[in-house]
Amino acid sequence: MKRILIAAVLLGFAAAAKAEINFDQGVDVKAALEQASEKSADLPVADRYIGHSRYTRDCVRFGFGPSDTEQLSEKVWLRSQEYIEDCHTNYVQQCHTVTGANGQPQQVCSTVPQTHCWERPGQSWREAVQVKVETRKLFPWERDSFEVCLEGPWSRFYVNQAAYKYSVGKTGNYETLYTLTPGKKVAMDPDKNGLEAVEFSLEKGEYTFKVNDKWAKEYAGEKVAIKVDLYRQISFWPDSYKGEKEFVFDAANGYEMTFTEKDLQKAVADDNYRGPKKFYLKWGFKRLGAISTDDFVKKGETEAVEAK
Numbered sequence: 001m002k003r004i005l006i007a008a009v010l011l012g013f014a015a016a017a018k019a020e021i022n023f024d025q026g027v028d029v030k031a032a033l034e035q036a037s038e039k040s041a042d043l044p045v046a047d048r049y050i051g052h053s054r055y056t057r058d059c060v061r062f063g064f065g066p067s068d069t070e071q072l073s074e075k076v077w078l079r080s081q082e083y084i085e086d087c088h089t090n091y092v093q094q095c096h097t098v099t100g101a102n103g104q105p106q107q108v109c110s111t112v113p114q115t116h117c118w119e120r121p122g123q124s125w126r127e128a129v130q131v132k133v134e135t136r137k138l139f140p141w142e143r144d145s146f147e148v149c150l151e152g153p154w155s156r157f158y159v160n161q162a163a164y165k166y167s168v169g170k171t172g173n174y175e176t177l178y179t180l181t182p183g184k185k186v187a188m189d190p191d192k193n194g195l196e197a198v199e200f201s202l203e204k205g206e207y208t209f210k211v212n213d214k215w216a217k218e219y220a221g222e223k224v225a226i227k228v229d230l231y232r233q234i235s236f237w238p239d240s241y242k243g244e245k246e247f248v249f250d251a252a253n254g255y256e257m258t259f260t261e262k263d264l265q266k267a268v269a270d271d272n273y274r275g276p277k278k279f280y281l282k283w284g285f286k287r288l289g290a291i292s293t294d295d296f297v298k299k300g301e302t303e304a305v306e307a308k
Contacts, residue, residue: 052084052085053082053083053084053085053122054082054083054085055080055081055082055083055151055152056079056080056081056083056151057080057149057150057151058078058079058080058149058150058151059078059147059148059149059150060076060078060129060147060148061145061146061147061160062131062145062146062147062148063143063144063145063146064131064133064143064144064145064146065138065142065143065144066137066138066139066140066142067135067138068135069135070132070133070134070135071132071133072130072131072132073130073131073132074130075128075129075130075175076128076129076130076148077126077127077128077129078126078127078128078129078148078149078150078155079124079125079126079150080124080125080150080151080152080153081121081122081124082121082122082123082124082152083119083120083121083122084119084120084121084122085117085118085119086117086118086119086120087115087116087117088115088116088117089113089114089115089116090113090114090115090116091111091112091113091114092111092112092114093109093110093111093112094109094110094111094112095107095108095109095110096108125150125152125153126174127150127155127173127174127175127176128174128175128176129148129150129155129176129177129178130175130176130177130178131146131148131177131178131180132177132178132179132180133166133180133182134179134180134181134182135182136163136164136182138163139163139188139215139218139291140191140215140218141190141191141194141215142163142188143161143163144161144162144163144164145159145160145161145162146158146159146160146162146178146180147160148176148178155176157170157178161188162186163185163186163188164182164183164184164185164186165182165183165184165186166180166181166182166183167180167181167183168180169181187290187291187292187293188292188293189292189293189295190286190287190292190293190295190297191214191215192297192299193214194213194214194215195211195212195213195214195224195226195285195297195299196211196212196214197209197210197211197283197299197302198210198211198212198254200280200281200302200303200305201305202279202305202306202307202308203308205260205261205307206258206259206260207230207257207258207259207260207279207281208256208257208258209228209256209257209258209281209283209302210254210255210256210257211226211254211255211257211285212253212254213251213252213253213254213255216251216252216253218291219251219287219289219291220251221251221289222250222251222287222288222289222290222291223248223249223250223251223287223288223289224248224249224251224255224285224286224287224288225246225247225248225249225285225286225288226246226247226248226249226255226257226283226284226285227244227245227246227247227283227284227285227296228244228245228246228247228257228259228281228282228283229241229243229244229281229282229283230242230243230244230261230264230279230280230281231279231280231281231282232277232278232279233278233279233280233304241266242261242264242279243261243264243265243266244264244265244266245257245259245263245264245265248288276306277306277307278304278305278306278307279304279305279306279307280301280302280303280304280305281301281302282298282300282301283299283300283301283302284296284297284298284299285297285299
Protein backbone atom coordinates (compact mmCIF):
# COMPACT_ATOMS: atom_id res chain seq x y z
CA MET A 1 0.00 0.00 0.00
CA LYS A 2 2.79 2.46 0.84
CA ARG A 3 4.45 1.76 -2.51
CA ILE A 4 1.18 2.49 -4.32
CA LEU A 5 0.74 5.77 -2.41
CA ILE A 6 4.33 6.83 -3.13
CA ALA A 7 3.84 6.03 -6.81
CA ALA A 8 0.68 8.16 -6.96
CA VAL A 9 2.43 11.09 -5.29
CA LEU A 10 5.36 10.80 -7.64
CA LEU A 11 3.04 10.72 -10.65
CA GLY A 12 1.51 13.99 -9.46
CA PHE A 13 4.93 15.58 -9.01
CA ALA A 14 6.02 14.33 -12.38
CA ALA A 15 2.98 15.84 -14.11
CA ALA A 16 3.42 19.18 -12.38
CA ALA A 17 7.14 19.27 -13.10
CA LYS A 18 6.88 17.71 -16.57
CA ALA A 19 9.49 15.19 -15.36
CA GLU A 20 9.85 11.75 -16.88
CA ILE A 21 10.00 8.85 -14.41
CA ASN A 22 10.83 5.41 -15.70
CA PHE A 23 9.43 2.86 -13.24
CA ASP A 24 11.15 0.02 -15.09
CA GLN A 25 14.52 1.34 -13.96
CA GLY A 26 13.44 2.11 -10.41
CA VAL A 27 12.49 5.40 -8.83
CA ASP A 28 14.86 7.94 -7.35
CA VAL A 29 12.44 9.43 -4.83
CA LYS A 30 14.80 12.12 -3.57
CA ALA A 31 15.65 13.31 -7.10
CA ALA A 32 12.00 13.40 -8.13
CA LEU A 33 11.03 15.46 -5.06
CA GLU A 34 13.88 17.91 -5.61
CA GLN A 35 12.97 18.34 -9.28
CA ALA A 36 9.29 18.93 -8.47
CA SER A 37 10.11 21.52 -5.80
CA GLU A 38 11.91 23.66 -8.39
CA LYS A 39 8.73 24.03 -10.50
CA SER A 40 5.64 26.19 -10.02
CA ALA A 41 3.12 24.85 -7.54
CA ASP A 42 0.14 26.17 -9.63
CA LEU A 43 -2.27 23.40 -10.48
CA PRO A 44 -4.18 23.33 -13.79
CA VAL A 45 -7.90 24.17 -13.71
CA ALA A 46 -10.66 22.83 -15.89
CA ASP A 47 -11.09 25.94 -18.05
CA ARG A 48 -7.43 26.78 -18.54
CA TYR A 49 -5.98 25.85 -21.91
CA ILE A 50 -2.74 26.29 -23.77
CA GLY A 51 -3.47 28.83 -26.45
CA HIS A 52 -6.58 30.98 -26.87
CA SER A 53 -10.27 30.09 -26.39
CA ARG A 54 -13.34 31.76 -27.83
CA TYR A 55 -17.04 31.04 -27.40
CA THR A 56 -19.92 31.35 -29.84
CA ARG A 57 -22.78 33.59 -28.70
CA ASP A 58 -26.41 32.52 -29.00
CA CYS A 59 -29.18 35.02 -28.17
CA VAL A 60 -32.97 35.16 -28.10
CA ARG A 61 -35.20 38.24 -27.83
CA PHE A 62 -38.45 38.29 -25.84
CA GLY A 63 -41.15 40.93 -26.37
CA PHE A 64 -44.15 41.67 -24.14
CA GLY A 65 -47.07 43.98 -24.89
CA PRO A 66 -49.93 45.23 -22.68
CA SER A 67 -51.62 42.66 -20.44
CA ASP A 68 -53.84 42.58 -17.35
CA THR A 69 -52.07 39.49 -16.00
CA GLU A 70 -48.52 38.21 -15.68
CA GLN A 71 -46.89 36.99 -18.87
CA LEU A 72 -44.66 33.96 -19.40
CA SER A 73 -42.58 33.48 -22.52
CA GLU A 74 -41.94 30.20 -24.25
CA LYS A 75 -38.87 28.20 -23.27
CA VAL A 76 -35.98 28.63 -25.72
CA TRP A 77 -32.82 26.52 -25.82
CA LEU A 78 -29.52 28.32 -26.38
CA ARG A 79 -26.22 26.69 -27.31
CA SER A 80 -22.63 27.91 -27.12
CA GLN A 81 -19.54 26.18 -28.50
CA GLU A 82 -15.98 26.68 -27.36
CA TYR A 83 -13.16 26.84 -29.92
CA ILE A 84 -9.57 26.51 -28.78
CA GLU A 85 -6.70 27.91 -30.80
CA ASP A 86 -3.62 25.70 -30.82
CA CYS A 87 -0.34 26.90 -32.24
CA HIS A 88 2.84 25.05 -33.20
CA THR A 89 6.17 26.69 -33.99
CA ASN A 90 8.77 25.17 -36.32
CA TYR A 91 12.23 26.59 -36.90
CA VAL A 92 13.31 26.66 -40.52
CA GLN A 93 16.45 27.81 -42.24
CA GLN A 94 16.18 30.74 -44.62
CA CYS A 95 19.01 31.86 -46.88
CA HIS A 96 19.67 34.90 -49.03
CA THR A 97 22.55 36.20 -51.09
CA VAL A 98 24.58 39.24 -50.13
CA THR A 99 27.76 40.84 -51.47
CA GLY A 100 30.77 39.81 -49.43
CA ALA A 101 33.74 41.91 -48.38
CA ASN A 102 35.64 40.72 -51.46
CA GLY A 103 32.82 41.86 -53.74
CA GLN A 104 31.71 38.33 -54.46
CA PRO A 105 28.17 37.00 -53.83
CA GLN A 106 27.90 35.18 -50.53
CA GLN A 107 25.02 33.16 -49.12
CA VAL A 108 23.87 33.96 -45.56
CA CYS A 109 21.54 31.63 -43.71
CA SER A 110 19.61 32.00 -40.46
CA THR A 111 17.07 30.01 -38.50
CA VAL A 112 13.66 31.71 -38.13
CA PRO A 113 10.47 30.60 -36.38
CA GLN A 114 7.31 29.82 -38.33
CA THR A 115 4.13 29.52 -36.32
CA HIS A 116 0.99 27.75 -37.56
CA CYS A 117 -2.31 28.07 -35.67
CA TRP A 118 -5.61 26.24 -35.98
CA GLU A 119 -8.86 25.92 -34.08
CA ARG A 120 -10.42 22.84 -32.61
CA PRO A 121 -13.78 22.48 -30.83
CA GLY A 122 -13.66 22.31 -27.05
CA GLN A 123 -16.59 22.12 -24.65
CA SER A 124 -20.19 22.97 -25.53
CA TRP A 125 -23.02 24.26 -23.34
CA ARG A 126 -26.83 24.23 -23.62
CA GLU A 127 -29.28 26.20 -21.52
CA ALA A 128 -33.06 26.65 -21.66
CA VAL A 129 -34.13 30.23 -20.89
CA GLN A 130 -37.56 31.67 -20.12
CA VAL A 131 -38.80 35.11 -19.04
CA LYS A 132 -41.78 35.94 -16.81
CA VAL A 133 -43.10 39.50 -16.41
CA GLU A 134 -45.28 40.14 -13.40
CA THR A 135 -48.50 42.15 -13.76
CA ARG A 136 -48.06 45.76 -14.85
CA LYS A 137 -49.90 48.37 -16.97
CA LEU A 138 -48.72 49.38 -20.43
CA PHE A 139 -50.26 51.88 -22.81
CA PRO A 140 -51.53 50.32 -26.08
CA TRP A 141 -48.47 51.43 -28.10
CA GLU A 142 -45.86 50.41 -25.51
CA ARG A 143 -43.86 47.20 -25.55
CA ASP A 144 -41.10 45.70 -23.39
CA SER A 145 -38.18 43.98 -25.08
CA PHE A 146 -35.50 41.84 -23.43
CA GLU A 147 -32.66 39.62 -24.62
CA VAL A 148 -30.91 36.62 -23.10
CA CYS A 149 -27.54 35.45 -24.45
CA LEU A 150 -25.46 32.36 -23.74
CA GLU A 151 -21.71 32.71 -24.24
CA GLY A 152 -19.66 29.81 -22.97
CA PRO A 153 -21.04 28.70 -19.61
CA TRP A 154 -22.43 32.19 -18.86
CA SER A 155 -25.95 33.40 -19.62
CA ARG A 156 -26.68 37.13 -19.41
CA PHE A 157 -29.89 39.16 -19.36
CA TYR A 158 -30.21 42.46 -21.28
CA VAL A 159 -32.92 45.14 -21.42
CA ASN A 160 -33.53 46.55 -24.91
CA GLN A 161 -36.44 48.78 -23.97
CA ALA A 162 -38.69 48.75 -20.93
CA ALA A 163 -41.68 50.70 -19.62
CA TYR A 164 -40.63 50.11 -16.00
CA LYS A 165 -37.51 49.85 -13.93
CA TYR A 166 -37.61 46.10 -13.40
CA SER A 167 -35.90 44.09 -10.70
CA VAL A 168 -34.65 40.84 -12.21
CA GLY A 169 -34.68 37.53 -10.36
CA LYS A 170 -32.97 34.42 -11.70
CA THR A 171 -33.73 30.81 -10.76
CA GLY A 172 -32.30 27.61 -12.16
CA ASN A 173 -29.12 26.97 -14.07
CA TYR A 174 -29.51 24.40 -16.86
CA GLU A 175 -33.14 25.57 -17.20
CA THR A 176 -33.20 29.24 -16.23
CA LEU A 177 -36.19 31.45 -15.44
CA TYR A 178 -35.84 35.23 -15.29
CA THR A 179 -38.63 36.91 -13.30
CA LEU A 180 -39.18 40.64 -13.79
CA THR A 181 -40.92 42.68 -11.10
CA PRO A 182 -42.00 46.20 -12.17
CA GLY A 183 -40.93 49.21 -10.15
CA LYS A 184 -41.07 52.86 -11.20
CA LYS A 185 -42.77 53.67 -14.54
CA VAL A 186 -40.45 54.87 -17.30
CA ALA A 187 -41.57 57.16 -20.13
CA MET A 188 -41.24 55.45 -23.52
CA ASP A 189 -41.22 56.90 -27.02
CA PRO A 190 -44.65 57.94 -28.34
CA ASP A 191 -46.45 55.99 -31.01
CA LYS A 192 -45.15 57.23 -34.37
CA ASN A 193 -48.54 56.56 -35.91
CA GLY A 194 -50.44 58.28 -33.09
CA LEU A 195 -50.91 61.44 -35.19
CA GLU A 196 -51.96 61.33 -38.84
CA ALA A 197 -52.41 64.12 -41.39
CA VAL A 198 -55.99 64.52 -42.59
CA GLU A 199 -55.98 67.57 -44.87
CA PHE A 200 -53.66 70.26 -46.22
CA SER A 201 -55.19 73.13 -48.20
CA LEU A 202 -54.42 76.63 -49.46
CA GLU A 203 -56.99 79.34 -50.10
CA LYS A 204 -56.39 83.06 -50.64
CA GLY A 205 -52.89 82.91 -49.21
CA GLU A 206 -53.93 81.05 -46.03
CA TYR A 207 -52.80 77.49 -45.35
CA THR A 208 -54.89 75.03 -43.34
CA PHE A 209 -53.47 71.81 -41.94
CA LYS A 210 -55.59 69.25 -40.07
CA VAL A 211 -54.30 66.31 -37.99
CA ASN A 212 -56.07 63.51 -36.09
CA ASP A 213 -54.84 62.09 -32.74
CA LYS A 214 -55.39 58.37 -32.19
CA TRP A 215 -54.54 58.47 -28.47
CA ALA A 216 -56.27 61.66 -27.32
CA LYS A 217 -58.04 59.81 -24.48
CA GLU A 218 -54.81 58.28 -23.16
CA TYR A 219 -53.02 61.68 -23.23
CA ALA A 220 -55.87 63.61 -21.62
CA GLY A 221 -54.48 66.52 -19.60
CA GLU A 222 -51.20 66.63 -21.56
CA LYS A 223 -50.11 68.62 -24.60
CA VAL A 224 -48.76 67.98 -28.07
CA ALA A 225 -46.52 70.18 -30.23
CA ILE A 226 -46.82 70.01 -34.03
CA LYS A 227 -44.12 71.60 -36.19
CA VAL A 228 -44.59 72.40 -39.89
CA ASP A 229 -42.00 73.43 -42.50
CA LEU A 230 -43.40 74.96 -45.69
CA TYR A 231 -41.76 74.32 -49.08
CA ARG A 232 -42.52 75.48 -52.60
CA GLN A 233 -42.25 72.67 -55.14
CA ILE A 234 -40.02 73.51 -58.10
CA SER A 235 -39.49 71.23 -61.09
CA PHE A 236 -35.92 70.32 -62.03
CA TRP A 237 -34.53 72.49 -59.24
CA PRO A 238 -34.20 72.26 -55.45
CA ASP A 239 -37.46 73.15 -53.72
CA SER A 240 -37.66 76.56 -52.07
CA TYR A 241 -37.88 76.64 -48.26
CA LYS A 242 -40.41 79.20 -47.01
CA GLY A 243 -40.17 78.86 -43.21
CA GLU A 244 -41.43 76.99 -40.14
CA LYS A 245 -43.98 77.28 -37.35
CA GLU A 246 -44.79 75.24 -34.23
CA PHE A 247 -48.26 74.86 -32.75
CA VAL A 248 -49.00 73.61 -29.22
CA PHE A 249 -52.38 72.05 -28.31
CA ASP A 250 -54.08 70.35 -25.41
CA ALA A 251 -54.54 66.67 -26.27
CA ALA A 252 -57.69 66.27 -28.39
CA ASN A 253 -59.13 64.08 -31.12
CA GLY A 254 -58.04 66.53 -33.81
CA TYR A 255 -55.96 69.67 -34.38
CA GLU A 256 -56.41 72.42 -36.98
CA MET A 257 -53.64 74.87 -37.89
CA THR A 258 -54.07 77.96 -40.05
CA PHE A 259 -51.25 80.29 -41.06
CA THR A 260 -49.85 82.50 -43.80
CA GLU A 261 -46.29 82.83 -44.99
CA LYS A 262 -45.94 85.97 -42.86
CA ASP A 263 -46.55 83.84 -39.74
CA LEU A 264 -43.55 81.62 -40.46
CA GLN A 265 -40.19 81.89 -38.74
CA LYS A 266 -37.08 82.06 -40.93
CA ALA A 267 -39.23 83.05 -43.89
CA VAL A 268 -37.22 83.81 -47.03
CA ALA A 269 -37.78 86.20 -49.88
CA ASP A 270 -40.03 85.08 -52.72
CA ASP A 271 -38.22 83.07 -55.38
CA ASN A 272 -38.21 84.07 -59.03
CA TYR A 273 -39.49 80.76 -60.32
CA ARG A 274 -42.27 81.42 -62.85
CA GLY A 275 -43.80 77.94 -62.89
CA PRO A 276 -46.88 76.71 -61.01
CA LYS A 277 -47.02 77.70 -57.34
CA LYS A 278 -47.33 74.38 -55.53
CA PHE A 279 -46.64 74.02 -51.82
CA TYR A 280 -46.28 71.17 -49.35
CA LEU A 281 -45.39 70.61 -45.69
CA LYS A 282 -42.79 68.55 -43.94
CA TRP A 283 -44.13 67.99 -40.46
CA GLY A 284 -43.73 66.14 -37.19
CA PHE A 285 -44.77 66.19 -33.55
CA LYS A 286 -43.72 65.57 -29.97
CA ARG A 287 -45.67 64.80 -26.81
CA LEU A 288 -45.34 67.20 -23.89
CA GLY A 289 -45.99 65.62 -20.50
CA ALA A 290 -45.12 62.68 -18.28
CA ILE A 291 -46.57 59.77 -20.26
CA SER A 292 -44.06 59.68 -23.14
CA THR A 293 -40.66 61.09 -23.96
CA ASP A 294 -40.54 64.41 -25.79
CA ASP A 295 -38.55 62.98 -28.70
CA PHE A 296 -39.53 64.59 -32.00
CA VAL A 297 -41.29 62.26 -34.45
CA LYS A 298 -40.78 63.03 -38.15
CA LYS A 299 -43.92 62.30 -40.17
CA GLY A 300 -42.78 63.14 -43.68
CA GLU A 301 -44.46 65.24 -46.39
CA THR A 302 -48.03 66.17 -47.25
CA GLU A 303 -49.45 66.24 -50.74
CA ALA A 304 -48.63 69.42 -52.65
CA VAL A 305 -51.40 72.00 -53.11
CA GLU A 306 -51.49 74.69 -55.78
CA ALA A 307 -52.18 78.37 -55.19
CA LYS A 308 -55.13 79.64 -57.26
